Amino acid sequence: MSRLPMHRFSTPARLALSGLLLCAGGAAAQAPASPAPTTAPAYDAAAFARCIAGIRGDAAKAGIPSAAFDALADVTPDMTVLPLLDSQPEFTTPLWDYLAGLVDDERVADGRARLVEHRALLDRVAAQYGVDAETVVAIWGVESDYGRVSGKRPLRVSLATLACHGRRQPFFRSEFVALLKLMHDGDLQNRDTTGSWAGAFGHTQFMPSTYARIAVDFDGDGRRDLVDSIPDALASTANYLKRSRGGWKTGQPWGYEIRLPAGFNAAQAGRTNRRTVADWTARGITRVDGGTLPAGNTQAAILVPTGVKGPAFIVFSNYDAIFSYNAAESYALAIATLADRLHGGRGLQTPWPTDDPGLSRAQRRELQTLLLARGHAIGEVDGMIGTATRRAIQAEQRRIGLAPDDGRAGVRILDALKANR
Template identity: 55%
Template sequence: MTAAARLLALPVLLLPLAAAAQTPPNAAPEATLQACFAELQPAARAAGVTPETWQRHTAGLAALPDVLDKLDQQPEFRTPIWDYLAALVDDERVAQGLAMLEQHRLVLDEVAQRHGVDPATVVAVWGVESNFGQTFGKYPLVQALGTLSCQGRRQTFFRGELFAALRILQAGHVALERLVGSWAGAFGHTQFMPTTYERLAVDFDGDGRRDLIDSVPDALASTANFLTRAGWKDGLPWGFEVRLPAGFSTEGQGRRVRQPMARWRDLGLRRADGSPLPELEQPAGLMTPAGARGPAFLVLKNFDAIYSYNAAESYGLAIAHLADRLRGGGPFVTPWPTDDAGLSRAERRELQQLLAGRGHDIGTIDGLLGERSRAAIRAERQRLFGERTPDGRAGQKLLRTLRAEALLPATDSAAPASPDMPISR
């Protein structure tokens, strides 16, 4: 958050109440948002947004109700980690990442030289954030941030981002029609928030603009600059998977509970392949995102730098693991503690095809499990497994069962197959 936004946080915190008091209870969404904007304009002006910029970009805007729904449904905190990582770090993304490493090798090598972050880590952030520039988001930033500035929780935070987005437009760094991104206001190849852009974006290609949308070099260098400023140390690992000794208690442990590597060796921890822990001076914390029966990791300061990009351990682990895969590493050694693992994006597309084959209207087969896909999944889980209140989760059991059913003769297709039966393809 910018210094101006922090200074303005207290006086603007009560503004929605004033706006609501002046707005009729049955007012249209546009009128409700405009009433709030009228109250916010003095704060915006104090934060460096001119009246002309404010009027040009906020006049006539209506609220976007679905961003409020997403505010309380962030996947990093609601999705089982085996589902989250299965979709973010799959063979398809690894192959794409390797191609990006080769395609942009000269830029990435220069970025590493200037900013001290290795190419695999930078490309991993790019892959997780926007699928290498294929998914920027669909929300007009001013409209989304305007909605979040006036409704829902964390309004003070989003106002700082709204004012920053308007300053970016005001300075001419990005055209309005290009300033489109996530529901929460992140934009560009590596999804910077507007205040982060103002602090850390880099003009790497030398064209006079810090362009995270149409300049891959600017975006990659800006990401490396972010990580360096967050404490990344070149040449050190983010961490690594470990094997816990039998009966080891993880109570009281966590990413922030750091101990010397020698102490972890004394406690009996080894690397996941059975080799001894490395000789490192940095202390490490033990992270067990699925409990002691799942994969365990010793994480160092470089993990904190990744974590600062988006404060969720599952997110940080996705980037760290993808970077390892791009360096030639393999999947985690310890399996996740579930009998129904998550689906890769290719498997999600296959599931959608099977659902469509059963007559479900799921829209585009794209691997993105939206509401229509989840409604079809709920119906099939109820039909196949007798679940009374299916939750719409897609897993390996459902995919295997539908695969098997699709291979049955038409007269037998109504009979559910065992989710654990072997499938030949």
């Protein structure tokens, strides 16, 4: 992902896996992300050893004995994580692409199945933390495709690398120590636990410091396990929202899709530009579905993420709680709109302001099948738009005369290839 989002960075601190998902296939896999740089810098073994030795003091202050630190910190850096610092899809992918893959019919169907499968657990979570099951399951779906895609990079290696190289070293240094502390204390019993390139891991992708601060033992086995325990992971996610700045407001909506009045001034929009619902209503804001808005004194903001011609939203304090999980507007809208679909909603009613909307995972697989039929060596049909698929798309765009020949996986190239089977 690309600006380092909050639930994993800063104060709650985090780095969303949805980028991995987008690029990889989990919610992880879904929106076609811009290709990340592939050139990784070399490293100086002596300098890396000095850096790791310099972290020993921080580890000791955290309660990790020197011998335990030496054993856990004995890693070789993976420099391929560094280029990824600047390629987070929440900030590099068009919103209609990002949401097309993360909030598609497959993820909705899977989420509804999880709601049924884990109903008793989710009811217990809702009773204790006040967060509705649909929002918790939406985060699970976007973060790891319901546990299917949680990252394959060894956490100790990635965080040690980022602690000693690249930007944000102080942040990653503290996350590295937090990870080793979780391992030393027994919350994580596998020293080879894997996750995203930036250190987020588990069903709902917590960074180590967030894990240490927020995770709960909901299954009662004596340890907080967000990797192999679904009860711990879902309850911890609800706990995060409950403890977010402002707190989760039980029973209140995150927001609604709205219809803007003619001549709406986009300068009035923005998540922090709050007015009362009564004020917005007086300015001509209405719900697209014709429903009623909350009480007139409720504070709300208007979002126009793709301009006044695209979908618009009125959002309340629960949207801020979702936003805090990963500080990116596209991410928060993915969670919010998926939760709406899980509640039985129909999805967005206003079309995106583009003639080339994004593709669902099923459509991406169909596109890859068509590319394979034309002789392009793109590997397996998996719905993940990687470098090989983009190059094949670009070649077909040039052959067909479809401009721009940018390698983007959208409806236009899919329709063109279907028309020229």
